[in-house]
Amino acid sequence: MSVLRGFLWLLAFLLLGQTLVQLLHIPMPSGVIGMLLLTLWFGYRGRMNPDVVHVSQPLIAMLALLIMPGVVEIFFVADQFADQWAAILTALIAGTLLSVLSSLLLMRRYLPADDEPANPLGSIDHE
Amino acid sequence: MNDWLARLSQLPQQWFESPIAAIALTLGAYFFGIRLFKLMRRPSWCPPMLIAAIVIAMVVASLPIGIDDYNRGASWLMLLLGPATVALAVPLYQQLPQIRALWKPILMTLPLSATLAACYAVIIAAIMGAPKDVLASLAPKSVTSPIALGLAEELGGSRALLMGALLTTGITAIFGVEWLSRILRIRDPRLIGLALGINGHALGTVRAFELGTVAGAFASLGMSLTGAFTAIVLPLVWHLFY
CATH class of the missing domain: 1.20.5 (Single alpha-helices involved in coiled-coils or other helix-helix interfaces)
Structure with missing residues (x-):
């Protein structure tokens, strides 16, 4: 359950980031703003939420995997x-x-x- | 019998109607890539991502489905990119004291490094006669993919070419940082992490986490600051010239 609770935290900050991006026309993706907001939130609380720490490790390890599908397309448009x-x-x-x-x-x-x-x-x- | 064969030949299309097959293919290729990477004794010029991308491309090309069918399914997996980016707050917060102590030198060197990362490639390509849409796809090459995609779109570049440029840049940056830091005798994990994050975006950051938490946190910092700086400055500079 801890992992799911942590995931909900991440989604909440992602949505918060998206809200700010749209309201203030920030030229950055919601994820980056969400990351900065979550860092600020940890700083304000003075400690990290253990649920978020739990879910963050497998997710960060997956980052490279998540970029890969976008790369595949280049082999199909190469002759362009x-x-x-x-x-x-x-x-x-x-x-x-x-x-x-x-x-x-x-x-x-x-x-x-x-x-x-x-x-x-x-x-x-x-x- | 004929009926059975006809159903068999339709199978690949039916698999790829739901995202399950694309996700399974991506995960399978990923683990295969890691396996082969280890068997090849971890060459830094050929990371598991490149092997996996080639495997996926070969499978998609050999089945009677198009790249669009694969992309549609894989986009479900890429939804996780958002929460994964937010999750980088954890290593960033853990290294906050280190980062706070160094904010001055970082602020002095990072904008210049990020500018150079874009300029070298655009200038070399422009000298060699690449047209404007190619330059626009190369300019955001050192930026993390969600920001880079938005930038390439705004400048009028190609999405597929940009993703290819991101992969090539990531591989070259990982190889370059390890090779050049050995020559320059740089062992400071903070410096290696920053260089990986500034030049090699998420691929460099993943590599930095393999080297240690300090390098990883500084790479996330380098990646997000480069992304933020480039997202704001690149469109302004670009419209001065074009």
């Missing part, structure tokens, strides 16, 4: 952009590598060093 592929792939791959490099350099320059020992990038499990 047949003469553009070189430009598109170069722009995406080179552009992303460049932007990763510049954000890493920027952040290393301006973020103060952490005192704690850093997490080694070790064991990774997908399940």
Whole structure:
């Protein structure tokens, strides 16, 4: 039951986010506004609702799965952009590598060093 | 006998009339993708999502159904994207003290990083002669999918091309962050998380959670701030040029 109660909390904040988006014409999706509102609510209460914590773990683990169905379509419309592929792939791959490099350099320059020992990038499990 | 064969040949269409088959196919392909990913010793250039998307595309292409039939069913699964985004409030709240201590450097570097993420790709594509609708589909490539879809629509881009761009960007960002942070000797999980969230949207954020909670929370922060900033600035800048 705890998971369902947590899910209801998430839906309530999603609807609250949608309400604000529509009333104030915010150019952002309801989910992001809902997330910010829920963070503020936790901050106001000074603690997290355990039901929401329960349901959030499996949902966050599912995020990648939830993007996948939208991606499938690209294989079916690929020939529409047949003469553009070189430009598109170069722009995406080179552009992303460049932007990763510049954000890493920027952040290393301006973020103060952490005192704690850093997490080694070790064991990774997908399940 | 003929009657039986005719009924058999109609079966795939009937399956995909309700969303059950599309959801089952998506989940099945997902777990198959993870399995194969582990067998291939976790190559960072080929995440389970890519394997799963290819498997789904092959199944849909080999059955007598269209991609629209699959999309209609899978959209039920994608309904969960909203609550899952709200659920990111939990890691965000857990890291609030860390984030509060760092809000100044984050506010100084993040808008520039988010701008560069969009600019590099659009400039490279424009130099190579891509038309306006392709540029509009590439510009929101580092933004989380619900925001990016709205943006591409507003700028006049293609939805399918944008989703493909999101996948390519996510994979490249994960690979790039792991490769470049090793070269630059960056081990700070906050920094790696931010870089994954800013450049690799939800795919990068999922990867960051696999590396640890701190990296994951900073990735969610990077992803939502990049999304918010791009959603406001990109349409303004775009209409200056086009």
